[in-house]
Amino acid sequence: MRKKTNYINQMTVEFPSNSANEGFARAVIACFCAQMDPTLDELGDIKTAVSEAVTNCIVHAYPNEIGSIVMKAGIIEGNVLEIVIRDKGCGILDIQKAREPMYTTGGPERSGMGITIMESFMTEFRIRSIYGKGTTVYMKRKLTKRGSHT
Amino acid sequence: MNITSFLQNRQLTVALTGDIDHHRAKEIIRVVEDKIDQYLPLVCILDFSEVTFMDSSGIAVVICALRKERELDGRLLLANLPPQPLRVLKAAGIEKIAEIREESRL
Ligand SMILES: Nc1ncnc2c1ncn2[C@@H]1O[C@H](COP(=O)(O)OP(=O)(O)OP(=O)(O)O)[C@@H](O)[C@H]1O
Ligand SMILES: [Mg+2]
Numbered sequence: 121m122r123k124k125t126n127y128i129n130q131m132t133v134e135f136p137s138n139s140a141n142e143g144f145a146r147a148v149i150a151c152f153c154a155q156m157d158p159t160l161d162e163l164g165d166i167k168t169a170v171s172e173a174v175t176n177c178i179v180h181a182y183p184n185e186i187g188s189i190v191m192k193a194g195i196i197e198g199n200v201l202e203i204v205i206r207d208k209g210c211g212i213l214d215i216q217k218a219r220e221p222m223y224t225t226g227g228p229e230r231s232g233m234g235i236t237i238m239e240s241f242m243t244e245f246r247i248r249s250i251y252g253k254g255t256t257v258y259m260k261r262k263l264t265k266r267g268s269h270t
Numbered sequence: 271m272n273i274t275s276f277l278q279n280r281q282l283t284v285a286l287t288g289d290i291d292h293h294r295a296k297e298i299i300r301v302v303e304d305k306i307d308q309y310l311p312l313v314c315i316l317d318f319s320e321v322t323f324m325d326s327s328g329i330a331v332v333i334c335a336l337r338k339e340r341e342l343d344g345r346l347l348l349a350n351l352p353p354q355p356l357r358v359l360k361a362a363g364i365e366k367i368a369e370i371r372e373e374s375r376l
Binding site: 139140142143146160161164165167168171172175178179228229230231233234236237240241 | 289291292293295296299323325326327329330333334353354357358361362
């Protein structure tokens with residue numbers, strides 16, 4: 121059996137797939153992980169990964185409709201931030217292909233780099249998808265432990 | 271959208287601002303392309319000093335501007351990149367296709 125994760129803190133937000141919520145999701149994750157005292161670079165990486173995942177839900181999962189996006193985050197022992205972003209949209213037919221750099225089913229406004237960026241900016245990255253049902257992205261990022269606040 | 275630019279000897283500088291994400295990218299691409307079409311610069315400089323955040327949607331902005339400049343046989347320069355947008359552009363290998371000017375302000 122899988123060991124249950126002990127979370128130091130957790131949060132869940134749900135919002136519709138309006139593009140204005142890309143900035144909202146970045147602001148939420150920045151606020152939540154402030155308690156972990158991230159460096160500016162770490163915060164930049166985390167916001168970028170969240171922005172990529174949420175944008176994929178908005179652009180690809182719900183191309184012709186407004187659907188629901190759920191973002192969960194948790195803090196785990198060892199200064200690790202876990203983020204889960206889930207949609208109930210169209211799903212991905214070939215995940216292997218989707219993970220390749222430069223692969224995109226989008227138009228000229230997409231570069232096919234979102235998943236590549238999430239993988240390289242986070243310490244752990246997993247993507248699960250059921251075609252026609254939706255997609256879930258799991259990410260973890262270990263943060264450096266900094267000295268206590270003064 | 272407040273994207274300002276200035277032209278000097280067919281060198282066009284476009285000052286990008288704020289968060290460059292999918293929500294704003296389409297409009298930014300349109301403005302940058304319109305400016306290049308209007309002024310036909312031989313050098314186009316995208317100035318990132320006022321950019322507060324950028325994700326992969328910004329890569330498309332750079333690629334669209336690069337395509338336009340190539341049509342004109344011109345050059346594209348990316349200037350004053352803060353660390354976060356620079357990291358995203360490097361992850362995408364943009365430094366292999368566009369010039370990044372790393373030194374301080376122009
Ligand atoms: N949540 C999702 N739902 C459905 N399809 C997805 C989802 N996320 C990714 N995909 C598919 O995977 C492909 C690759 O995603 P990735 O984020 O790497 O690139 P992109 O979104 O096409 O371009 P970019 O992120 O550079 O703007 C997408 O083009 C799309 O086909
Ligand atoms: Mg993407």
